[in-house]
Amino acid sequence: MRGTLYIVSAPSGAGKSSIVNQVLAQDPKISLSISFTSRSPRPGERHAEHYHFVDEAEFQRMIAAGDFFEHALVHGDWKGTARQSVEPMLAAGRDVLLEIDWQGARQVREQVRDAISIFILPPSRGALDERMHKRAQDSEETIARRLGAARDEMSHFGEYDYLIVNDDFDEAVDEMCAIFTASRLRRDRQVARYSKLLTTLLTDEAAKGDASP
Template sequence: MDDGLLVVISGPSGAGKGTICSRLKEEFKDLKVSVSATTRKPREGEEEGISYFFINEEDFIKRINNDEFLEYAKVYGNYYGTPKSEVFRQLEEGNDIILEIDIQGALQVKKNYPKGVFIFILPPSLSELNKRIENRGTDSKEVIMKRMQCAYDELNYAFEYDYVVVNDEVETAVDKIKHIIFAEKNRAVRKKAIINKIREV
């Protein structure tokens, strides 16, 4: 059997990664979501192994040193990471996995698993991005300015990805990603099993 696809949805903050991923999960019921490990304390309602794998810092650092993460980062004093073991097991079982992640994380994943399908979500324009971040109402003017500068710089990374999808309209963007997922299943690099089978019959 062919391995599943690791679909990495990434892009600047405010590009709409989260909304797109939610819609993709609705469309592809079989799509697995990878569960991250974190050293952050569980919040109310969060469940071990479903929301996160909750582990302590000593354990997390040991796992970093053992190269057990597809990617990890320290955010506001807490570690977050994607364990390789879980993701690789799912892929080997033929399951497709979706991973929503920032650009630094995606570049780490690419280094560790170049066979992944890396999709960069773009806002239709930087002024639209600015509007979206403002409308969320969660960031101060200073943070918004920082995010905008960051987004501008991050556009450079788009060419490290396999695909670039402009999110001007969510359904159109989701539709494009659906085509990408279907197309990628026919990549020659994923077809060794079937070619060998044809030879035999």
């Protein structure tokens, strides 16, 4: 049975990556697709773990070759999801999670109609500012640019299936896990998963067998 594709988006500083990392630690049934980016690594980031870091020339080559499932220019840097990072896992029945912005999410939804999308919001604009400064990974100029773009990013929350407000971290993690669990329990997926069981439960021959002494 084909896996489910999940999309998670949020403005910078909303806590998306922290929530996603905790959810991945708790849910072994889902895998994270590692995106490509043309920006340089931030302190503590490692190649092929946080991103696949490539220069802009290589990123443009991949675009021209049609290697990307989705790609977009985000805060002056290119980000994208390679097809080979997603399709094999879905085909093998693995659930896959994409951490992408709203532009990439639009591209994915056009190609995967049954993708499930989640948007994460901060509890306030003040909290967003505080979190960006606390992580101390960007310059003041970069933080100002990201804060300026945050309102536009947040205005796209209505395009998503689910909305999580990250006021309490543990609660936000539980809410995302609940979305994944509910998705797996949808009738269509359960019918595909338990087709043999349903057949034996509902056929006359099975009923006769159960009634035998």
